[in-house]
Amino acid sequence: MKRAGLMDRRSFLVVTAGTGAGLCLAVAEAKAGQSGGGEPAELAANAFVAIGVDGRVTVTVKHLEMGQGVATGLPVLVAEELEVDPASIRVEFAPADAKRYNNLFWGPSQGTGGSTATANSWEQLRKAGAAAREMLIEAAAQLLRVDRGALIAMNGSIVHMGSGRTLPYGELVATAALLTPPASPPLKPVSDFRLIGRNGVKRKDARDKIDGSARYGLDMRFPYMLTALVARAPVFGAKVVSYDRRAALAVPGVEAVVAISSGITVAANSTWAAMKGRDALKIQWAEPALRPSTDTIRGEWTALLGRTGMPARDEGDAEAALARGARRLSAVYEVPYLAHAPMEPLNCVVRLSPGKCEIWAGCQFQTHDQAMAAKAAGLSPEQVEINTLYAGGSFGRRANPASDYIVEAVEVAKAVNTPVRLMWTREDDIRGGYYRPMFLHGFEAALDEQGMPAAWRHRLVGQSILEGGPFAAMIKNGIDFVSVEGAANLPYAIANLKVELHSPKLPVPVLWWRSVGSSHTAFATECFLDEVAQAGGKDPLALRRILLAGQPRHLAVLELAAAKAGWDNPLPPGKGRGLAVHESFHSFVAQVVEISVGAKGEIKVDRVVCAVDCGIAVTPDVIRAQMEGGIAFGLSAALFGEITIRDGRAEQSNFHDYRCLRMDEMPKVEVHILPSEAPPTGVGEPGVPPVAPALCNAIFAATGKRIRKLPVGERV
DSSP: OOOOSOOOOHHHHOOOOOSSEEEEEESSOEEEEOOSOOOEEEESSSSEEEEEETTTEEEEEOSSSSSSSSHHHHHHHHHHHOOOOGOOOEEEEEOOOHHHEEEEETTTOOOOOOOOOOHHHHHHHHHHHHHHHHHHHHHHHHHTTTTTEEEETTTTTTEETTTTEEEEGGGTHHHTTOOOSSSOOOOOOOOGGGTTTTTTTOTHHHHHHHHTTOGGGGGOOOOOEEEEEEESSTTTTTTEEEOHHHHHTTTTEEEEEEEETTEEEEEEEHHHHHHHHHHEEEEEEOOOOOOOOHHHHHHHHHHHHTTTEEEEEEEEHHHHHHOOSSSEEEEEEOBBOOOOSSSSOEEEEEEETTTEEEEOOOOSHHHHHHHHHHHHSOGGGGGEEEEOOOOOOOTTTOTTTTTTHHHHHHHHHHHSSOOEEOOHHHHHHHSSOOOOOOOOEEEEEEEEESOOOOEEEEEEEOOOOOSTTTTTTOOOOOOHHHHHTTTTTTOOOOSSSEEEEEEOSSSSOOOOOOOHHHHHHHHHHHHHHHHHHHHOOOHHHHHHHTTTTTTTTHHHHHHHHHHHHTTTSSSOOOOEEEEEEETTTEEEEEEEEEEEEEEOOOOEEEEEEEEOOOHHHHSHHHHHHHHHHHHHHHHHHHHHBBOOTTTEEEESSSTTTTTTOEEEEEEOOEEEEEOSSSEEEEEEEESTHHHHHHHHHHHHHHHSOOOOOOOOOOOO
């Protein structure tokens, strides 16, 4: 990781000797560089792998490490091809540079999201490691004057199989740096993997986070740096009319009070002074005429459920099949607005100098943040340097079209003409918008004489995430695909199937949230399918088996989770099991939830059994951790998560009223990974969607009560 700021305890812990002259490797179009003394220094441009003369391997990770494990998993891809121990690899985070570090799934844009990090780096980093290996072998062949076919890479060295002579990588880099990287280095077949798929790979970030050397935005310190907090509109869409700064400036430690695009900023020499100064501000706001409340929204959207929406999927003739069905059933499901609430609230450090803007933050969309920061600073994107640090979670919040916290920090630094550390409090975060949208789901289904679903109509009502932002062009024929993902691609074999969407506009700002559309569509579809199973006299697992006969990957995870959970074993009274299966981000996850219900309706989640097919499991321990974390995150939302709006204001403010799962409430979690040779797919988000429906289906099994509105609460 790139370090900056004054030397302190943390800096001392992480300072190490430089690598000196070495081999710096790119996937393509790299050329040998020269040091001042004429010695080969590196292969220029697009470097992902660097090998120093001491043999130390450094891997540049282009993705944000926000707890999902990319700083651990991605170096394994290099280590596999380069034949080194992953534990010996040093990790650096890439600077903002879309030309070298773009997300291959997004075109010329660097960023982390959509559970793409491992999937889009799968071949790229393996090729980087393989290219380095091939160049080192060629260098050894030249130095030993032997045929390269007699050489192999092993444990950080090149070994001559005939004589057993060994040359460590560090002794080869000067020669290797003069070579041209191979355009298409041979990659190992899956059968030869020694590291990929292996358990026991230690987290790269664990020690740094334990000993305090991990750098977050709030750790940065510069001379004359001020801490800034922003007073933002208490009502969504409100604007500043006037403000009185005198009381704020009277607070000891407050240095400046300035207006920026999002509100009024107080900059001070300490966090406490900035908070007290902000509290003392007197601001007059012009509130918009439209100040929605949750109850009003619900009423208006319920009316929309009775109207035909924009078609997202239409197969067969659902309306006719509904009319002639032997039995017809309907239901309405509701999910609330949800805050992201990462443990580390938003923050950013900015230092401006003539022609340059330096940023230190846990940036998730580096290219977009770079462009937005440049606009705020009056510079070109090339003049903005982003130092990506660790992030204490995000769940999508750090990647927003406005780059709000980045732009705020730049605007403040520009106004006060000194380095600035901008901070959001927990209350700022919870009340600040960019929520997972509230949605209503209206269903109608018809059953045939055998109790099988003959028709399925699903009508969704909720705000579009893409509308009005830089990705609005992705809305096709009135359909925001993220609103209907998991619904429009329902995997069940139902001949007459129709999905419709209403996307009403409201001033409440919304954003992607961990697992995006699947976070609410899985809940609604998997719960309603259980209702269909009950109405048709079918076991929920048995019905899914029939309807998923043509979906082998869905079926495989479902069968595995059910078997490991003992689906057919009866539970005593007061206990229940529920299941759900869902595909998101090209991964397939099934979960079985077991619960106990107390005498007063208290819910205790006892056990969650999870089966996942995410292609090749690069680092199984990281995958298990992500499934466990996704389950905890999803249970928090299903049981407690809710942002309610009253007169255009969020009513919740902190963890006392926006509750998350506590340690003693965490169930036992078992994760089972299906073996696969398919390329790896998403892991960070797919663990979230199935847990809410599996929970609610378990509640029905235990109590006979259907849960159609989240959150469930602590009791039923």
